[in-house]
Amino acid sequence: MAKKDIKIIVGLWVLALILSALTTWAYMISYNPATATHGPASISEPTTHWLFQPASSVAERVRTESAWMVFIIMPFLYGPFLMLFYIISRFSKSRHPVADKPNENLTLEVAWTIVPALALIVMAVPAYEALRYMEIPPARPDQVINVTGAQFYWQYELPRYGLTTTDNGTITIDAKTGRATEEDSWLHLPINKTVLMNGQSFQVNHAWWVPAFGVKFDVIPGRINTVWFDTKKKGYFKGQCAELCGTLHAYMRIQVVVEEEKDFYEWVLRKGGTIPEEEEARVVELLGADYRERFAPKDGAKPASLPAATESAKSPVPATAGATEATGSK
Numbered sequence: 420m421a422k423k424d425i426k427i428i429v430g431l432w433v434l435a436l437i438l439s440a441l442t443t444w445a446y447m448i449s450y451n452p453a454t455a456t457h458g459p460a461s462i463s464e465p466t467t468h469w470l471f472q473p474a475s476s477v478a479e480r481v482r483t484e485s486a487w488m489v490f491i492i493m494p495f496l497y498g499p500f501l502m503l504f505y506i507i508s509r510f511s512k513s514r515h516p517v518a519d520k521p522n523e524n525l526t527l528e529v530a531w532t533i534v535p536a537l538a539l540i541v542m543a544v545p546a547y548e549a550l551r552y553m554e555i556p557p558a559r560p561d562q563v564i565n566v567t568g569a570q571f572y573w574q575y576e577l578p579r580y581g582l583t584t585t586d587n588g589t590i591t592i593d594a595k596t597g598r599a600t601e602e603d604s605w606l607h608l609p610i611n612k613t614v615l616m617n618g619q620s621f622q623v624n625h626a627w628w629v630p631a632f633g634v635k636f637d638v639i640p641g642r643i644n645t646v647w648f649d650t651k652k653k654g655y656f657k658g659q660c661a662e663l664c665g666t667l668h669a670y671m672r673i674q675v676v677v678e679e680e681k682d683f684y685e686w687v688l689r690k691g692g693t694i695p696e697e698e699e700a701r702v703v704e705l706l707g708a709d710y711r712e713r714f715a716p717k718d719g720a721k722p723a724s725l726p727a728a729t730e731s732a733k734s735p736v737p738a739t740a741g742a743t744e745a746t747g748s749k
């Protein structure tokens with residue numbers, strides 16, 4: 420191999436680095452400016468992509484780390500391919516009829532072992548930090564939600580407001596308003612708050628997964644798993660049960676509405692929730708002193724929840740609860 424070839428190969432590796440930087444840049448600017456600051460404005464709008472429109476700090480963190488990974492990994496894809504194309508053309512039979520005698524190059528062999536190993540270490544550090552960030556919930560979360568997976572619906576409990584709501588996955592779009600008639604039974608969250616989520620299940624395993632929040636966690640009978648995220652964007656965020664849990668697994672959709680604090684309190688009151696003393700002043704400020712009369716749920720207006728779910732949710736799930744025991748003989 421001539422000196423010139425070595426220069427060209429080094430040049431190709433520099434090109435590979437530039438291409439990687441361009442790929443990462445293209446990846447990072449792939450926000451849709453129309454929806455970058457908020458999620459879908461109604462449930463009938465398409466889902467925003469978690470990678471391009473993260474709606475929580477956790478999802479943002481995941482996105483930043485993955486862009487960093489792309490930057491580190493791509494040279495290992497571009498570099499060998501560029502070299503391969505160059506070598507195929509440079510050392511073809513017509514241009515290089517007599518093959519070089521194969522020989523060893525210790526420096527090169529050490530380099531191509533150490534460089535990828537270093538790349539793995541460089542990737543592991545921010546990945547571990549991101550993991551820590553995701554795993555350690557805030558000490559004083561603004562909202563605590565207890566989610567329970569069931570065959571085949573989701574039940575949310577907001578203990579602070581004495582509120583339980585059941586989302587059975589159905590979405591009926593009202594042609595006039597373009598909104599779903601079930602909206603009140605979905606999980607509602609106020610914007611710019613930290614949320615701690617405790618998940619459990621009866622019967623079988625499920626997984627609560629809302630990509631825009633960067634959250635996916637297993638909910639398992641007999642234990643409580645916890646995740647956290649914050650609500651950085653208003654809108655309708657969709658998710659799905661991500662653990663094959665039975666015949667209607669595909670219908671265990673998840674809908675989360677992130678809205679202004681005022682709208683959130685209105686929802687709490689419409690659902691028959693109570694406002695804790697320490698939040699009273701804030702609610703009066705947002706909704707007016709007569710909020711109790713104005714937003715009290717009318718008789719019969721309380722959305723019916725599935726009785727089986729409510730009963731089981733009240734009693735703690737026994738550690739040994741099997742499918743037959745939890746479903747009971749109903």
Ligand SMILES: [Cu+2]
Nearest residue numbers: 625660664671
């Ligand atoms: Cu499920």
